[in-house]
Amino acid sequence: xxxxxxFWLPEKASTxxxxxxPAFNLYLWISIFFFGLIIILITVFTVKYLRRRPDQLAxxxxxxxxxxxxxxxxxxxxxxxxxxxxxxxxxxxxRVAPAGYxxxxxKAQKWSWGFEYPSGAINDTLVVPVNTxxxxxxxxxxxxxxxxxxxxxxxxxVIPNRYHALWFQATRTGVFPVQxxxxxxxxxxxxxxxxxxMEPEAYEEWLANASDPGKGKTPAQFGEVLYQKRGCxxxxxxxxxxxxxxSWKGLFGRQENTSAGSVMVDEAYIRESMLQPAAKVVxxxxxxxxxxxxxxxxREVVAIIEYIKTLK
Numbered sequence: 168x169x170x171x172x173x174f175w176l177p178e179k180a181s182t183x184x185x186x187x188x189p190a191f192n193l194y195l196w197i198s199i200f201f202f203g204l205i206i207i208l209i210t211v212f213t214v215k216y217l218r219r220r221p222d223q224l225a226x227x228x229x230x231x232x233x234x235x236x237x238x239x240x241x242x243x244x245x246x247x248x249x250x251x252x253x254x255x256x257x258x259x260x261x262r263v264a265p266a267g268y269x270x271x272x273x274k275a276q277k278w279s280w281g282f283e284y285p286s287g288a289i290n291d292t293l294v295v296p297v298n299t300x301x302x303x304x305x306x307x308x309x310x311x312x313x314x315x316x317x318x319x320x321x322x323x324x325v326i327p328n329r330y331h332a333l334w335f336q337a338t339r340t341g342v343f344p345v346q347x348x349x350x351x352x353x354x355x356x357x358x359x360x361x362x363x364x365m366e367p368e369a370y371e372e373w374l375a376n377a378s379d380p381g382k383g384k385t386p387a388q389f390g391e392v393l394y395q396k397r398g399c400x401x402x403x404x405x406x407x408x409x410x411x412x413x414s415w416k417g418l419f420g421r422q423e424n425t426s427a428g429s430v431m432v433d434e435a436y437i438r439e440s441m442l443q444p445a446a447k448v449v450x451x452x453x454x455x456x457x458x459x460x461x462x463x464x465x466r467e468v469v470a471i472i473e474y475i476k477t478l479k
Contacts, residue, residue, distance in 0.1 A: 306327070309403070420433070
């Protein structure tokens with residue numbers, strides 16, 4: 168059992184915990200206090216001013232009480248402004264990364280995440296070193312998404328056609344779930360990934376290997392790696408089961424009915440489907456696939472095609 172978890176909050180794994188958790192608990196107990204106070208006052212006043220006889224007349228109405236009116240105006244105002252400044256201080260801290268950070272570019276699309284490192288490495292899981300500030304420069308290729316790491320207490324929207332940044336510093340190694348918290352379509356609930364936090368030495372070794380994921384692999388084997396890393400598995404199965412897009416099993420060489428008529432699934436058609444997915448949409452499926460133009464290199468396109476050929 169993870170002793171860093173609490174009844175209300177998930178495990179603690181970043182420097183933001185010391186800011187966010189006390190603020191959360193303060194907001195929570197203030198809300199509980201006033202909820203209880205209101206319930207008690209309602210109960211007391213209901214009993215005290217209950218009409219006890221059918222012929223009982225109402226007493227004179229109180230029209231003004233300056234002390235009471237100032238109290239219920241000034242006290243909540245002071246509390247709310249205090250909470251505002253506490254929250255704003257934390258918000259600004261989460262948006263300005265400290266000096267010496269490492270940057271990872273994040274690309275979201277229905278329904279997967281992609282992480283690109285300055286070395287050229289690309290991965291479907293965010294891998295970072297422990298005790299190091301990490302800045303994420305995030306954008307979306309289609310609709311609004313949201314990047315949320317519960318254990319790090321950090322979250323930011325990922326918006327099409329612009330970059331939105333957040334940063335964090337992990338305080339312990341491990342694997343921590345990442346969720347999309349903006350409804351983004353059919354497979355929103357499956358848009359999951361993780362942050363893997365490693366010791367610096369292990370991270371450098373991983374980065375060296377990840378910078379060329381096709382090294383030592385045949386094109387088909389490299390394509391199988393890309394199937395996971397590029398998020399193809401979010402929409403295309405390899406076992407024949409129907410998903411958001413057509414299954415890749417037995418796809419190559421098959422005749423398909425599309426929005427542009429019947430076509431043979433060959434190298435040219437698969438390449439076109441990756442780079443211009445709306446050109447020939449298979450009958451029975453929606454045109455929801457984003458373009459991979461500028462995302463996949465020629466080497467990666469060839470590798471994915473070779474992998475599809477093996478799925479007979």
